[in-house]
Structure formats: C-alpha cells, structure tokens
Amino acid sequence: MTGERRALGSRYELVDRLGEGAMGEVWRTWDRTGERWVAAKLLRRELASDQQIVGRFVQERSILMSLRHDAIVRVHDLVVEGEALAIVMDLVEGTDLRRHLREVGTLAPRDAVETTCAVLDALAAAHEQSCLHRDIKPDNVLLRGTGSTSYADRVLLTDFGIARLAQERTVQATGLLGTPGYMPPELFVHGRFSAASDVYATGVLLYELLGGRTPFSGAGTAHTVGFRHASVQPPRLPVPAALWQVLETMLAKDPTTRLSAAGTASALRELPAEVLDAPALPVQPAPDDWDLVQGTVVRSGPVQVELDNAQVDVGRTFLHAGEDTSSAPGRHAPVADRPSRRRLLAAAGVAGLALLAVVAGVVVATGSEPEDDVEVGSPAQSSLTDPPLPTGLLVERSADYDPAEEVLTLSLRYSARDAPLGGPFLEVLPGQGGECPSPSWTGATVTANVPQVSGIAVACGFAVDPGQVPADGEVRVEARFEMDLGTDAGVALDAWLTESADTAGSALQAQRDGDGYPVQRLQDIVVDVPAVVRKRSSTPTQVVVRLLPDWGNGPDRLRPLFDSSASGRPTSVLSAVAGGFDGVRLQGCDALAVSADGLRVVARYPDPDCTVTAQVGDFTRLEPASLAILGAGG
Numbered sequence: 092m093t094g095e096r097r098a099l100g101s102r103y104e105l106v107d108r109l110g111e112g113a114m115g116e117v118w119r120t121w122d123r124t125g126e127r128w129v130a131a132k133l134l135r136r137e138l139a140s141d142q143q144i145v146g147r148f149v150q151e152r153s154i155l156m157s158l159r160h161d162a163i164v165r166v167h168d169l170v171v172e173g174e175a176l177a178i179v180m181d182l183v184e185g186t187d188l189r190r191h192l193r194e195v196g197t198l199a200p201r202d203a204v205e206t207t208c209a210v211l212d213a214l215a216a217a218h219e220q221s222c223l224h225r226d227i228k229p230d231n232v233l234l235r236g237t238g239s240t241s242y243a244d245r246v247l248l249t250d251f252g253i254a255r256l257a258q259e260r261t262v263q264a265t266g267l268l269g270t271p272g273y274m275p276p277e278l279f280v281h282g283r284f285s286a287a288s289d290v291y292a293t294g295v296l297l298y299e300l301l302g303g304r305t306p307f308s309g310a311g312t313a314h315t316v317g318f319r320h321a322s323v324q325p326p327r328l329p330v331p332a333a334l335w336q337v338l339e340t341m342l343a344k345d346p347t348t349r350l351s352a353a354g355t356a357s358a359l360r361e362l363p364a365e366v367l368d369a370p371a372l373p374v375q376p377a378p379d380d381w382d383l384v385q386g387t388v389v390r391s392g393p394v395q396v397e398l399d400n401a402q403v404d405v406g407r408t409f410l411h412a413g414e415d416t417s418s419a420p421g422r423h424a425p426v427a428d429r430p431s432r433r434r435l436l437a438a439a440g441v442a443g444l445a446l447l448a449v450v451a452g453v454v455v456a457t458g459s460e461p462e463d464d465v466e467v468g469s470p471a472q473s474s475l476t477d478p479p480l481p482t483g484l485l486v487e488r489s490a491d492y493d494p495a496e497e498v499l500t501l502s503l504r505y506s507a508r509d510a511p512l513g514g515p516f517l518e519v520l521p522g523q524g525g526e527c528p529s530p531s532w533t534g535a536t537v538t539a540n541v542p543q544v545s546g547i548a549v550a551c552g553f554a555v556d557p558g559q560v561p562a563d564g565e566v567r568v569e570a571r572f573e574m575d576l577g578t579d580a581g582v583a584l585d586a587w588l589t590e591s592a593d594t595a596g597s598a599l600q601a602q603r604d605g606d607g608y609p610v611q612r613l614q615d616i617v618v619d620v621p622a623v624v625r626k627r628s629s630t631p632t633q634v635v636v637r638l639l640p641d642w643g644n645g646p647d648r649l650r651p652l653f654d655s656s657a658s659g660r661p662t663s664v665l666s667a668v669a670g671g672f673d674g675v676r677l678q679g680c681d682a683l684a685v686s687a688d689g690l691r692v693v694a695r696y697p698d699p700d701c702t703v704t705a706q707v708g709d710f711t712r713l714e715p716a717s718l719a720i721l722g723a724g725g
Contacts, residue, residue, distance in 0.1 A: 191229075192229055229296065326375075354654075471492040498574070
C-alpha cells in the first residue's frame with residue numbers, strides 16, 4: 092500500500108506498508124541518514140503502550156543490533172517515539188517461506204534440509220549470545236532473490252525483535268509470544284522456553300517443509316493443539332529412516348534429549364546423498380487417530396467405587412460379582428474388598444440366586460460361605476534376584492499368593508551401588524487368558540508401557556517410577572492384583588515370577604537403540620574426543636569431550652550422554668544413570684587440566700600420546716580415548 096509518507100523519528104520515513112502480522116505492520120522505509128531503503132516493523136499500539144515491553148526492547152537493543160550472521164536479517168535500530176515502537180532492519184527483496192509453501196506444497200528432502208540447516212545456523216549464532224527466537228515458523232523465514240540459487244543461500248531468519256534474552260539459559264513464558272502449532276511441549280506443560288525449544292520449533296518447520304502440514308495440526312482449539320504437542324506422537328512421515336530419526340529427535344518431548352541447534356544442523360548435514368535425493372512428498376493428510384505417548388497414571392492405593400442408589404442393579408446375582416457394576420468404564424472395587432471368584436461361585440451353588448448390593452465400593456453378599464470340601468490351594472511364596480546391571484541397579488523380586496482371596500502380591504526392591512539411579516523401570520506382569528492384570532500399586536507412580544515412547548513393545552508392560560534410588564540405598568514398590576494359580580500354587584508362582592523377570596529382561600535386551608528405560612538398558616559408555624587438538628598459543632585450548640551411550644549396538648552419536656562444550660541442564664539419561672552432572676568426572680593425561688567440577692578439559696601443552704577417560708556414575712573404568720595435542724608447528 093502506497094500513501095502519504097510519514098516520519099518515524101527524525102531519521103526515517105514510512106513509505107509503503109508491505110504487510111501486517113500478529114505483532115504489527117511492516118513498512119518499506121527510507122533512511123534519510125544512510126540514504127537507503129530499510130524495513131521498519133511497527134508494533135501494535137497496545138504493545139507499544141506497555142511500558143514493560145518498551146523497557147524490555149530498549150534493554151535488548153544492543154543484543155538485537157549485535158546479531159550478525161549470513162542467515163539473520165540485520166537489525167539497525169530500535170525507535171521509541173510517543174506511541175510508536177519500531178524495529179528497523181534490512182529490507183529483503185523476495186518472499187517468505189509461508190507464501191512459498193502455498194505455491195509449491197512441499198520441498199524435496201535436500202531443499203528442506205538446506206533450509207532447516209540455515210535456520211539452525213542462525214539460531215546457533217543467536218544462542219551463543221543468549222538470545223532466543225521464540226517464534227520459529229515459515230512466516231519468519233525469508234527467501235531473498237529468486238529460485239535460481241540454492242535454498243541455503245536464500246534463507247534469512249527474521250523477527251528476533253520479539254525474542255527475550257535467555258537468563259540462566261531458561262526464561263519464563265508469557266502468553267504474548269509464539270504460535271501454537273510451533274510451540275514446544277515444555278511451554279504448554281511447564282511454561283518454560285529455552286534454546287532447545289527453538290530447536291523443537293525448527294523441527295516442526297522441517298516437518299512442514301517435508302509434509303506440507305505441521306505434525307499436530309487438525310480440528311480443535313489452541314488448547315487441543317497444545318495437548319497434542321505434550322501428549323501425542325508426531326505422525327510418521329514417509330521419508331527415509333535416517334532423516335526421520337533426526338526429525339524425531341528434534342521433536343522429542345523431553346527438551347534435554349534434543350541436540351543443540353549446531354548439533355542438529357551437523358546431524359542433518361551428515362545424512363547420505365541417497366536420503367537427501369529422495370523425491371518430494373505430496374501434501375500429507377491429517378491422521379484419523381492420534382497415538383498418545385503417555386499411559387494412564389496408576390495412583391498408589393486402590394481405587395474406590397462410589398455409586399449412588401440409582402446405579403445399583405438389584406437384578407444382578409453372585410454370578411455377576413466379578414463384573415464392574417459401574418456405568419463408568421474402568422472403575423472397579425478394590426482387590427481387598429472384592430470376594431474371590433471361587434468363593435462367589437461356591438456360594439452361588441449353595442444358595443442359588445441372591446441379591447448383590449454395591450454401595451461405596453464395598454461388595455455385600457447374602458448367602459452361605461463356601462462348602463468345606465471346596466478345594467483351595469495352599470499359600471505360596473517365591474523370590475528371585477536379577478543379575479546386577481552395568482549401571483549398578485539390582486532388582487530383587489518376591490511374590491506372595493493368597494489362594495483364598497486369589498490375590499498375588501508382588502514386592503520389588505530396587506537398590507543402587509555407588510551412584511543414584513532414576514526410573515522409570517520396566518516391569519512385566521504376565522496375565523491369564525490373554526488379559527493383563529489390573530494391579531493396585533504402592534510406592535511408585537506407574538503408567539502403562541507405551542511403545543512409541545520407550546521403543547519397547549511388550550505385552551502387560553508397566554513403567555514403574557519410584558523416584559530416585561539413592562546411592563548405596565534402596566526403594567520398595569508393591570503391586571497387588573487378582574490371579575488364579577490353581578491348586579499347585581507354589582509351582583505356578585515360581586513359573587509366573589520367572590516369566591515376569593525373563594520377559595522384561597528379553598524385551599530390554601532386544602532394544603538396541605533409543606533411550607527408553609536407560610538404567611536397565613545402558614551397556615557401556617564410550618569416551619569420544621577429537622583425534623588431534625592443535626595448540627597454537629600459550630592459552631589453554633579447550634578439548635571437547637563427548638560421552639556416548641552404548642545400548643548394545645555401538646556408541647549412539649546422535650544422542651550423547653554428555654558434551655563438555657554444551658551448556659544447560661543434564662540430559663534425562665545422564666540424570667537417570669548418574670544423578671546428573673555430579674556423577675561425571677573427566678580425567679586425562681598430565682598435559683590436560685580438568686576443571687574443579689570435573690566437567691571441562693583444556694590442553695596445557697603438546698603431548699602426542701595423551702588419553703582422556705571419565706567416571707560416570709557406576710561406570711568407573713571406561714576405555715580411554717587417544718588424543719594427540721600438537722603445537723603450532725605440529
């Protein structure tokens with residue numbers, strides 16, 4: 092739109108309105124002093140009148156103007172005048188990625204990866220200066236020039252003007268900034284945003300470039316979309332597995348398991364040519380069903396059934412007593428309050444049909460007790476101890492069976508050696524007749540095992556999280572549920588307990604990648620350092636040490652356990668197997684100096700035969716990695 096020019100401060104003239112967005116208007120602007128065309132983004136008047144927002148932008152002026160990168164639109168000035176608050180930046184001749192996607196639908200993997208890597212490079216530069224973007228989406232990715240050049244050379248990331256500085260690496264979210272389709276789960280769940288959140292939003296962007304839609308778009312409100320971000324598995328795109336693995340890592344629900352912006356760009360650039368040269372997909376439809384990544388939490392203690400009189404079916408008999416009398420699905424009386432199936436059936440045989448009343452979760456039956464000649468097995472006990480795991484976890488299991496009530500009680504004792512350990516732990520409770528038990532748990536928060544989250548598909552599996560197991564300490568968990576072991580209960584209980592332990596162990600051992608149930612699956616840790624470090628001055632030179640988990644299939648380079656060059660919180664796996672950074676101690680040859688906290692290493696002088704190792708939790712004898720420290724002439 093062209094209209095009468097108007098002044099913006101003493102230096103600029105607003106000439107043409109180029110567009111309008113959620114934050115305000117963008118104008119083609121003449122810079123009188125510099126004698127050049129620039130772009131000015133005028134924030135909405137209600138935002139400009141907020142003194143806190145004005146103050147924040149003024150405080151961030153030096154950061155925004157100091158951001159320098161080939162893929163970042165350069166900010167030249169921030170103007171505050173009356174009710175006007177404007178960000179003056181480079182004027183980019185071209186289009187934005189949103190308009191481009193409307194024209195082409197999707198991008199081929201190579202073009203999508205090139206575009207995403209350029210965005211990640213820009214983010215890495217900004218994160219180095221503790222500046223977050225907070226609103227990565229196609230609208231904020233500009234494409235300069237025409238399609239005659241590669242996407243990597245055309246991408247420019249804009250709108251850092253609405254970013255907030257990262258204080259202590261994490262900032263509190265406000266309701267002001269962000270677009271629901273690209274917001275990370277931690278923002279919806281915890282109200283927090285970090286550099287890892289920018290990586291997540293870039294993962295949504297890559298998904299959209301490849302599939303023509305964001306992973307969680309569909310019918311519903313912003314609240315619905317937020318629920319999907321936090322609780323739903325991103326629908327699998329039909330792209331090569333290697334590309335999907337990187338994309339899935341970017342979209343991880345746990346921000347500590349995502350790579351940094353620089354690390355993600357590196358992983359994408361390492362994809363083989365046959366992956367990048369795959370053809371572009373057609374625009375993908377929204378899924379008919381969403382796969383939840385979280386099971387239903389089973390609270391400690393039994394669930395009480397509370398029914399009013401209108402819900403009592405007085406026509407039921409003892410033969411129905413094993414069924415749920417509630418109209419709400421999944422509601423059952425506590426195991427302790429429910430007579431055994433044998434007792435109910437025996438009473439039915441003696442007394443015939445009788446009235447069953449259910450009030451406040453207590454089953455009240457009228458009729459005779461079982462006849463004395465009804466055969467009931469003897470009580471039974473069994474115990475089993477798993478072999479100690481490399482992480483230091485020891486699991487001891489004991490089971491008690493009450494034949495009169497037909498109730499099995501499983502007791503689990505988790506103990507740790509020299510390092511604290513964290514759950515969840517996989518437990519399998521084999522069922523009968525194709526049905527899994529419905530236990531009541533005490534001592535832990537328990538969810539159903541979700542294969543999309545853990546990577547492990549096993550029947551009747553439960554994720555048991557008792558909290559942290561202290562070093563040289565233990566925690567105890569108990570499960571109680573109905574089970575009919577017959578008259579030879581001792582033999583049957585031994586077989587059941589062995590099947591429980593063996594099935595869980597086999598399922599854990601069969602999974603050779605991913606980081607589900609890390610304390611039970613981690614086999615080894617590999618120390619990874621550069622083969623050569625060149626020391627060109629008297630100043631100590633940083634040596635980057637990465638600790639790579641080995642799940643039984645070699646080191647996992649995509650998801651390091653620890654990276655000495657990274658900042659932020661420890662990964663969830665490191666917290667589980669070593670209690671976080673406190674459980675890590677790097678060590679090396681005399682030419683190296685280790686920081687007081689044991690997490691950083693620098694080279695002091697040349698040594699062609701240096702080695703680096705580490706202690707991580709209970710892993711105290713890791714294989715050293717060789718490192719050649721060469722001088723300036725080496």
